[in-house]
Amino acid sequence: MLEKVCKLARYTGSVIMKFYNSQKSINISYKSDKTPITNVDREANNIIKEGLIQINPNFPIISEEESHNFDIYRFWKDYWLIDPLDGTKEFLKKNGEFTVNISLIKNGIPVLGVIYAPFSNILYSSFNNNAWKEIKPGVKEKISVSYSEKNTPLLITSRSHPDKELNNYLKKIKNYKLKKMGSSLKFCLIAEGTAQIYPRFGKTHIWDTAAGQAIVTAAGGTVKTWTGDDLNYSLSSCSSFINSGFCALSI
Missing domain, CATH: 3.30.540.10 (Fructose-1,6-Bisphosphatase, subunit A, domain 1)
Structure with a gap:
């Protein structure tokens, strides 16, 4: 299939x-x-x-x-x-x-x-x-996620959706490289080991994240909300298609 x-x-x-x-x-x-x-x-x-x-x-x-x-x-x-x-x-x-x-x-x-x-x-x-x-x-x-403590992690963010929470998050990270990109390609870079952190605070929908999450987790990474929970795709337990903020990680 x-x-x-x-x-x-x-x-x-x-x-x-x-x-x-x-x-x-x-x-x-x-x-x-x-x-x-x-x-x-x-x-x-x-x-x-x-x-x-x-x-x-x-x-x-x-x-x-x-x-x-x-x-x-x-x-x-x-x-x-x-x-x-x-x-x-x-x-x-x-x-x-x-x-x-x-x-x-x-x-x-x-x-x-x-x-x-x-x-x-x-x-x-x-x-x-x-x-x-x-x-x-x-x-x-x-493909699989990869990270070495010897290297500076690449942090990837949305090209079209900047927000204040993201700026505050970036201020707390001392050492990183930054790349902006559109669409679900951000998940793909995490999964193949090119990037290590994809933080998202703004609104997304479940169709924005499902395929990317499947690929990242299969490659050994994680996609979690900021409270450490999984994104919810169970329609019986949610009231809308809107996601909580999340972070995709390879580290």
Whole structure:
């Protein structure tokens, strides 16, 4: 199943790149939270939903790009969780830092994660406590977090979501390197050992984090809230799709 999901993510990414490289204008509107959504987001959403139904029709699907009814969803223990185009702002800025995110949640835990970066043509995936990086289809290497006390840790933060709490957090850390990046690529850098700390204080949703968390934890890292708890993907015990602040670590 993982291989099929990876192929679906790559195909979706190829469609996104056709829009990205096109001279045609992108249709942009805004959600209630003032974040942008485009015709590309919707096209990617339709492709992934159709593909996942063919892969396994037994799992329902929750997508960032659709409305959500908790009265129905709260009874789902196993479901697909997708962000068809994570980093729409970065897509519109044309800086290449956007991804296709697909995850499978079972009993409140992300057990499968796929993140594809169409611009760089790199795919990250995880299942059954193993994580991989694919430079091209069929050629993948196992990845794991890494850190040496001899080296200065690389701290990676959001490019589009600065906040005061993050600035206060950075003041408390004496020795670090800093890199800003968009989308779920931040999780991927933690998982492959390039970066060591990804702190997040601002608002995120479960579709922003599920695939990344699956990959980081499979690679040996952790993703915890600031109180040391796991992020909650169990719909029966939460009232919204909004996450608590968290920190992804390789150390």
